[in-house]
Amino acid sequence: MPDHARPGRVLRAPEGFIPASLQQQITRHGLDDARRAFLRRSFAGATAAAVAAAGLARGAHAAGNTEAAATPGEGDPAILTPQPWATSLGQPVAARPYGQPSQYEQNLVRRESPGLTRVAAASVAFAPLQGLFGIITPNGLHFERHHQGWQDIDPARHRLMVNGLVREARVYTMDALMRLPAVSRIHFIECGANTGMEWGNVAVPTMQYTHGMLSCCEFTGVPLKVLLEDAGADLRRGRYLLAEGGDGSSMTRTIPMELADEILVAWGMNGEMLRPENGYPLRLVVPGVQGVSWVKWLRRLKLGDQPWNTKDETVHYVDMMPDGMQRQYTSIQECKSVITTPSGGQVLVGRGFYNVSGLAWSGRGRIRRVDVSTDGGRNWRTARLETPVLSKCLTRFNLDWVWDGGPAILQSRAIDETGYVQPKMAQLRAVRGKRSIYHNNAIQSWQVAPGGEVSNVQVD
Ligand code: MTE
Numbered sequence: 001m002p003d004h005a006r007p008g009r010v011l012r013a014p015e016g017f018i019p020a021s022l023q024q025q026i027t028r029h030g031l032d033d034a035r036r037a038f039l040r041r042s043f044a045g046a047t048a049a050a051v052a053a054a055g056l057a058r059g060a061h062a063a064g065n066t067e068a069a070a071t072p073g074e075g076d077p078a079i080l081t082p083q084p085w086a087t088s089l090g091q092p093v094a095a096r097p098y099g100q101p102s103q104y105e106q107n108l109v110r111r112e113s114p115g116l117t118r119v120a121a122a123s124v125a126f127a128p129l130q131g132l133f134g135i136i137t138p139n140g141l142h143f144e145r146h147h148q149g150w151q152d153i154d155p156a157r158h159r160l161m162v163n164g165l166v167r168e169a170r171v172y173t174m175d176a177l178m179r180l181p182a183v184s185r186i187h188f189i190e191c192g193a194n195t196g197m198e199w200g201n202v203a204v205p206t207m208q209y210t211h212g213m214l215s216c217c218e219f220t221g222v223p224l225k226v227l228l229e230d231a232g233a234d235l236r237r238g239r240y241l242l243a244e245g246g247d248g249s250s251m252t253r254t255i256p257m258e259l260a261d262e263i264l265v266a267w268g269m270n271g272e273m274l275r276p277e278n279g280y281p282l283r284l285v286v287p288g289v290q291g292v293s294w295v296k297w298l299r300r301l302k303l304g305d306q307p308w309n310t311k312d313e314t315v316h317y318v319d320m321m322p323d324g325m326q327r328q329y330t331s332i333q334e335c336k337s338v339i340t341t342p343s344g345g346q347v348l349v350g351r352g353f354y355n356v357s358g359l360a361w362s363g364r365g366r367i368r369r370v371d372v373s374t375d376g377g378r379n380w381r382t383a384r385l386e387t388p389v390l391s392k393c394l395t396r397f398n399l400d401w402v403w404d405g406g407p408a409i410l411q412s413r414a415i416d417e418t419g420y421v422q423p424k425m426a427q428l429r430a431v432r433g434k435r436s437i438y439h440n441n442a443i444q445s446w447q448v449a450p451g452g453e454v455s456n457v458q459v460d
Pocket of ligand 1: 145249290293295297
């Protein structure tokens, strides 16, 4: 069978490769270098195991006896024999009043990066984007980032105040808000710190950790403009909005009013109420802007005439430039993309056809084009953009690829509707240096070894 007609198989990344005992050790001692060395060691072990499994699968394939193929001439018992699920009574309706994923999908969960933070209440759990399809992130897998833990707030006791440069300050109950004219919009949310560990060098093995502070949902809520109108906002003097969260972190963010047209005060997420981890019962949706401004458990919006310079705008969420100066208020998430499969930690089983699939997004509008390279950036082919292609939303791309079994470096490069081209790592470092945490939108490289192991690498 020619290579292009033989679909290859991708073994999943060993997401659960870090044993709990070592995770605790790392969390206790949590030094960066130790953590990196440890991740490399663990990853090498896990990859070896996956490769061994791939070897077995390949061996079995040669003998014509893999999970996918039957013994020649005998037929496949999995299709010829009546299976238990065909010969017994299934579960009744509403056995699970709130549906759960299959027991066979237990590996697909949000994960904390060991040693990244000292306290789990001020931490991040990364979304397993390498295992998802399309553009929507299921609510239970949306990444979470809290500065002081999450709360499950009683909606009957929650209030939103609108004050500052308004004719009359207002306080809304959830009930009152949810009676206002609502809209639904699909948008990505990306933490400014996404890919932040990779500024200096390769730090983490899988895309869950390199890019998993990213999710995309349909949000439902009332446009900010409706509330500002209701309170009689002075839009001539009111140039900035302060958004304040109701949790203990005193999360307060300044948002320029130029962004106001698209902002939602949202309670809905993929058709249901927000999850507590994501701000239930109310959060701000600021399309295209870094996640920190999407204030959760939203309790107050204040209109003012100058930026507030709050702690999360001066100490954190600023960019350390090469000259030692801090750049403030870099809020827009620039155009970026990543190949989700094949990606770090996965293993390609055998030469043949692979669907290279990934996600692209831009805080400035729609994705215009995504190019994919399989040779580390020497040659590029244009990927298919799958619909819908929406503004400030994840866009799924796919590209047919026949792997010849040799070494390869997979990269994707997104271009948005403004013409901005996602930079190479070296181009970004030339401007930003290596000491930043936030706003790393460089091209991601995944190296495919001749054995099929995929790993995170950085190439110029
Ligand atoms: N809002 C409040 N009140 N408290 C927080 O800790 N974290 C911010 C933002 N809003 C935060 C908050 C950060 S840093 C990010 S990236 C996003 O929420 C994460 O949203 P998510 O947890 O729904 O993914």
